Amino acid sequence: MDRTEALLIADLCEGDETALAPLVERYKRMVYRLAVQITKNHADADDVMQETFIKVYRSIHTFRRDAAFETWLYRITVNEALNFVKRRERQRESTIETTPEGEYEVSTRYRAQLASDPHTHAEKAELRQYVTEAVNSLPLKHRTVVILHEFEGLTHAEIASILNCSEGTVRSRLHYARKKLRTLLKPYMEASAI
Amino acid sequence: MRTKCHKIEHRISDYIDGTLSERQTVAVASHIRSCQSCQREVADLKKTQHLLKNFYVEPDASDAYYAEFTAKLQHRIEQSAPTALHQRFAAAAMRLGWQLGTQIHRYTDHFRPSRFISIRRHALPYYVLALATTLLIAALFLLTQVSLYDNGKHVRFPSAALQPAVTLSIQQDKTTVQPVGIRRNINSERTTETPSVDSGSDVWKFTDEPMIDGYIFAKLRKEGSDAVPSIALGIDSELLAYAEFPAQGAIWARLTSRDVLTEDRYALLLLRGINTGQHARQQYERKRSESKGFSQISEKLLDVPLEMLSVAAVYDPIKL
Numbered sequence: 038m039d040r041t042e043a044l045l046i047a048d049l050c051e052g053d054e055t056a057l058a059p060l061v062e063r064y065k066r067m068v069y070r071l072a073v074q075i076t077k078n079h080a081d082a083d084d085v086m087q088e089t090f091i092k093v094y095r096s097i098h099t100f101r102r103d104a105a106f107e108t109w110l111y112r113i114t115v116n117e118a119l120n121f122v123k124r125r126e127r128q129r130e131s132t133i134e135t136t137p138e139g140e141y142e143v144s145t146r147y148r149a150q151l152a153s154d155p156h157t158h159a160e161k162a163e164l165r166q167y168v169t170e171a172v173n174s175l176p177l178k179h180r181t182v183v184i185l186h187e188f189e190g191l192t193h194a195e196i197a198s199i200l201n202c203s204e205g206t207v208r209s210r211l212h213y214a215r216k217k218l219r220t221l222l223k224p225y226m227e228a229s230a231i
Numbered sequence: 232m233r234t235k236c237h238k239i240e241h242r243i244s245d246y247i248d249g250t251l252s253e254r255q256t257v258a259v260a261s262h263i264r265s266c267q268s269c270q271r272e273v274a275d276l277k278k279t280q281h282l283l284k285n286f287y288v289e290p291d292a293s294d295a296y297y298a299e300f301t302a303k304l305q306h307r308i309e310q311s312a313p314t315a316l317h318q319r320f321a322a323a324a325m326r327l328g329w330q331l332g333t334q335i336h337r338y339t340d341h342f343r344p345s346r347f348i349s350i351r352r353h354a355l356p357y358y359v360l361a362l363a364t365t366l367l368i369a370a371l372f373l374l375t376q377v378s379l380y381d382n383g384k385h386v387r388f389p390s391a392a393l394q395p396a397v398t399l400s401i402q403q404d405k406t407t408v409q410p411v412g413i414r415r416n417i418n419s420e421r422t423t424e425t426p427s428v429d430s431g432s433d434v435w436k437f438t439d440e441p442m443i444d445g446y447i448f449a450k451l452r453k454e455g456s457d458a459v460p461s462i463a464l465g466i467d468s469e470l471l472a473y474a475e476f477p478a479q480g481a482i483w484a485r486l487t488s489r490d491v492l493t494e495d496r497y498a499l500l501l502l503r504g505i506n507t508g509q510h511a512r513q514q515y516e517r518k519r520s521e522s523k524g525f526s527q528i529s530e531k532l533l534d535v536p537l538e539m540l541s542v543a544a545v546y547d548p549i550k551l
Contacts, residue, residue, distance in 0.1 A: 099329070219278075
């Protein structure tokens, strides 16, 4: 029997553990997608995903039903992923030197190839890889906002609520992220003139 | 033109998203029409957005992974479920506390009584058990704290925990021994007879002053110095002098809960401030002249709580 989302949440609130599985089924791809984009790592995303759903299971009674469950889930996922990345960064800092957050890490191979023969990169597969790398190279805060706005389609207000910051901050981060992306993607734009 | 571009720049992103107000949109559009640089900026950002929307690869995992994940999650939830009775009890108690807080919050937020009760049915016995235990503990605690009421006016407290940790005996001229309680933190392991205050590198000690009218006015001094210690001048360096006496007569009516020290001994706040000998004596004289009940005090003790010299806490004799 297909239960509606509201019913599933109500059942889960009342301790019906079987209501969790359909919710996981419904949102697993969204949570994974978000987690892996923020952590940039499948194994870490797997951990984030588990923690997210465990938190949903344990804290469902704190969910205010007048809000959208999806937004609540976004908030949990994003916060779990951000915390995970921060913890990971701290651990890394204590062991090895790493590239500081904010440095672009788009591979030099792509830059060199673009400079030599941009038409080669007109190949869609490679273009996809390049665009994806450009997004992944953004600093964590900017990347998160871009993911939520450009790919998840959330509004500034929703993102502000999820990240617990002001709409102005979201706008500002989005603006700078786009400028950085424009700089990174500029060679391709000029060469192929989309 | 540059200034105008600078002003517009931060709005271009919103302009592309269409999230500007009508007035702002008109202003930005008007500027863009007349500015080639901003036109390029808009075009580039639109191209960027186009690339992102059409060429960004959203990650996904295989169906096999999701199946494995679901099984793993289910297993973890089952594992994390409390099994032992005390674990289940603790979990239920925590849930109950959290739920009550949340529900009360919702209730006060929305005034919707229907939201007030929403508990997990299968855990109901544990909730009841947790609530009953909490109430029992609270009742036992209250019983140990409040033994009885006296004419409905004053609350008496058990005396065992309120005995001074350190007692000095001062030899008087008339060869009678007058006990002087230097109230210490009862949890402290310190047993030095002369109380001292450690203010960093210096150690300040209370001097034994001659007893006047049954009171001792202790003075904080550094060895070989008459200076008042800086710690005693701070906001957290307050001395309290209490006179303890059996409750009787007119004094009784003036007591407050702060004045109750033990079951049969009470203290009236005499001094509150930095005790610097002469100043304290003057305060005492004034207080005495104002308080007729003082003549009925049969036993007088000076009580100097050392904690007041080092911590910014409200001194409550009942808790000492």
